Amino acid sequence: MLLLTGGSRGDVEPFAALARAAAAHGHSVRLGVPDNSGADLSGIDAVSLRIDFATLAPQGLSALSAARAFTESIRPAMKRFLATAVREALTFAPDLIVYHPKVLSAPLVADALGVPHVLVEMVPSVTSTRAFPAPAISRANLGPLNRATYTAVNSAGALFRRELAAARTLLPRPSTPTPTPPSATLLPISPQLLRRPKDWPATVHLTGAWRDEDSHGHDDPALESFIAGGPFLYAGFGSMVGGDPVGRAVAIIESARTIGCRVVAAEGWGGLRVPGSHRTDDVFVAQTVPHGSVLPRATAAIHHGGAGTVHAVARAGIPSIVVPFLADQPFWGQRVHTLGLGPAPIPRKKLTKTRLDAALARMDSFRERAERTGALVRSERGLEYSIRVLESLVR
Known part of the structure; x- marks a missing residue:
């Protein structure tokens, strides 16, 4: 079984959990991953797909910076990434390929090897439905037009037509212009956070989140000492960059102080930058922290609304304040609010101490629902499913 993923930590950790679970069930498993994701890959037969998504994040969120990054960095990196995925598949010769949507060459090489392939949607943005629009395309429910929004998502591969054509040349035999559809689609999403649409095909499975059951410890005595020192907020924006990371950090720390709370600040790829003036005893700063051991002990979490973080906070049973930056994050922020797990999301450009003060003042009103949801999420067995x-598919 070959698993192929791409993206940030939130895209890699679920695949790592699936790799360990499949190996525990007696399967021979290899995992292809991007470099420097920050995910724990111990005990896994992991190979590099020769791409580092952290280096591809445009510095700033302007259209000009994004266009420059696409031409100068992203295209060459994707060419290498898609080709490496093909080479690893041909070398390993699996009986099944499970892949992230970013790995556009996975269906091609699966067809060339004559094995089934399974798509993993970390976000419900590939399989169309009338229930809601594609999360990265529209924030408004368009009713009968919702299905049409998925066309834009599914045509995104056209951006890398040349890179995909280069990957095709590595196949042992010519491939068809259009690959076969996935034998199954898995969405490692909790049904507590998203109800399965009735119009999804039977081959599409809302499995519950994928998480290592024993991934809840850490070996940082300084972090443990800080956590034990009293109430704290978690703040982290994962792989997000752009805007004013120092201003965000200052607003969060000063707002936390108004309610007598300390802060664990995970600076990530640059979404937060705690200045020296605010690196005081009531603030713990790290690049990243283990969600499994930190979040259940936090009072609340302030985060960007990535799918992985939303699930980690929900599992921990604490309220969220979502500060979405882009893509599917507004979708998850609205889900959190609709489900009573946190206040309305605060767009990153509107994040101020005043707005945070108002959101934090309401945390207790969300706590009971968050605790109930956490218990239900923790009872799920997404990996087993x-x-x-x-x-x-391989019997």
């Missing part, structure tokens, strides 16, 4: 689906 997914392994059963995968095993049904």
Whole structure:
């Protein structure tokens, strides 16, 4: 079984959990991953797909910076990434390929090897539905037009037509212009956060989140000492960059102080930057912290609304304040609010101490619902469900 993923930590950790679960069930598993994701890959047969998504994040969110990054950095990196995925598949010769949507060459090489392939949607943005629009395309429910929004998502691969054509040349035999559809689609999403649309095909599975059951410890005595010192907020924006990371950090720390709370600040790829003036005893600063051991002990979490973080906070049973930057994050921020797990999301450009003060003042009103949801999410067995689906395809 070959697993292929791309993206940031939130895209890699679920695949790592699936790799460990599949190996525990007796399968031979290899995991292809991007470089420097920050995910724990211990005990996994992991290979590099020769791409570092952290270096591809445009410095700033302007259209000009994004266009420059696409031409100068992203295209060459994707060419290498898609080709490496093909080479690793041909070398490993798996009986099944499970892949992230970013790995556009995965269906091609699966077809060339004559093995089934399974798509993993970290966000419900590929399989169309009338229930809601594609999360990265529209924030408004368009009713009968919702299905049309998925066309834009599914045509995104056209941006890398040349890079995909280069990957095709590595195949042992010519491939068809259009690959076969996935034998199954897995969404490692909790049904507590998203109800399965009735119009999804039977081959599409909302499995529950993928997480290592024993991934809840850490070996940082300084962090442990800080956590034990009293109430604290978690703040982190994962792989997000752009805007004013110092201003965000200052607003969060000063707002936390108004309610007598300390802060664990995860600076990530640059979404937060705590200045020296605010690196005081009531603030713990790290590039990243283990969600499994930190979040359940936090009072609340302030985060960007990435799918992985939304699930980690929900599992921890604490309220969220979502500060979405882009893509699917407004979708998850609205889900958090609709489900009563936190206040309305605060767009990153509108994040101020005043708005944070108002949101933090309401945290207790969300706590009971968050605790109930956390218990339900923790009872899910998403990995076991997914392994059963995968095993049904290779028997």
